[in-house]
Amino acid sequence: SDEKLDLNDSKWEDIHVITGALKMFFRELPEPLFTYNHFNDFVNAIKQEPRQRAPAVKDLIKQLPKPNQDTMQVLFRHLKRVVENGEKNRMTYQSIAIVFGPTLLKPEKETGNIAVHTVYQNQIVELILLELNSIFGR
Numbered sequence: 001s002d003e004k005l006d007l008n009d010s011k012w013e014d015i016h017v018i019t020g021a022l023k024m025f026f027r028e029l030p031e032p033l034f035t036y037n038h039f040n041d042f043v044n045a046i047k048q049e050p051r052q053r054a055p056a057v058k059d060l061i062k063q064l065p066k067p068n069q070d071t072m073q074v075l076f077r078h079l080k081r082v083v084e085n086g087e088k089n090r091m092t093y094q095s096i097a098i099v100f101g102p103t104l105l106k107p108e109k110e111t112g113n114i115a116v117h118t119v120y121q122n123q124i125v126e127l128i129l130l131e132l133n134s135i136f137g138r
Contacts, residue, residue, distance in 0.1 A: 015089075019099075023099070023100070023103050026100075026103045026104055027103050032103075032104055032105055032106050033068055033071060033072055033075075033104045033105070034064070034068075034072075034104055034105040034124075035064060035065070035068065036106075036107065036108035038060055038063065038064065039105065039106065039107045039108070040107075041060050042057065042060055042105060042120075042124050043117070043120045043124075044056075045057050045060055045124075046120050046123045046124050046127065047120075053127055054127060054131040054134050054135060055134075057124065057127060057128060057131075057135060058134070058135045061135065072128075073136045075104075076128050076129060076132055076136070077132065077136070079096050079100065079129060080129055080132050082096060083096055083129060093126050093129050093130060094122070094126060096125065096126075096129060097121075097122040097123070097125040097126035097129070098122055100125050101118065101121035101122040101123075101124065101125040101126075102117075102118055102121050102122075104121075104125065105121045105124055105125070106121065
């Protein structure tokens with residue numbers, strides 16, 4: 001919304017509030033950052049032989065709308081910095097993937113495969129974080 005926020009206000013000091021707001025923003029988008037029509041393609045990409053996963057995911061990201069690609073790049077570069085400060089914040093690639101996977105990537109209609117989807121959602125986010133430079137360049 002157009003609400004003016006003062007990030008120096010003490011209510012924003014708790015990182016969980018900021019992270020929760022970020023997750024809520026992505027969760028409430030009309031369509032996930034990884035669009036519905038590409039969900040199965042991303043899942044199939046992560047199921048490939050390990051060496052083929054990053055190039056397949058990179059190709060799929062290039063098929064997404066440009067605003068999605070740009071937002072994804074900024075978000076994943078930020079999340080990578082969070083992981084790089086893991087000694088202070090205890091966040092790992094896997095923990096970031098668990099937190100953001102289901103928020104950024106989900107099927108349009110939930111099926112009985114929720115647990116299986118969650119595994120793939122997390123693996124896709126973790127792969128992008130690990131292969132950030134090969135997927136988005138420097």
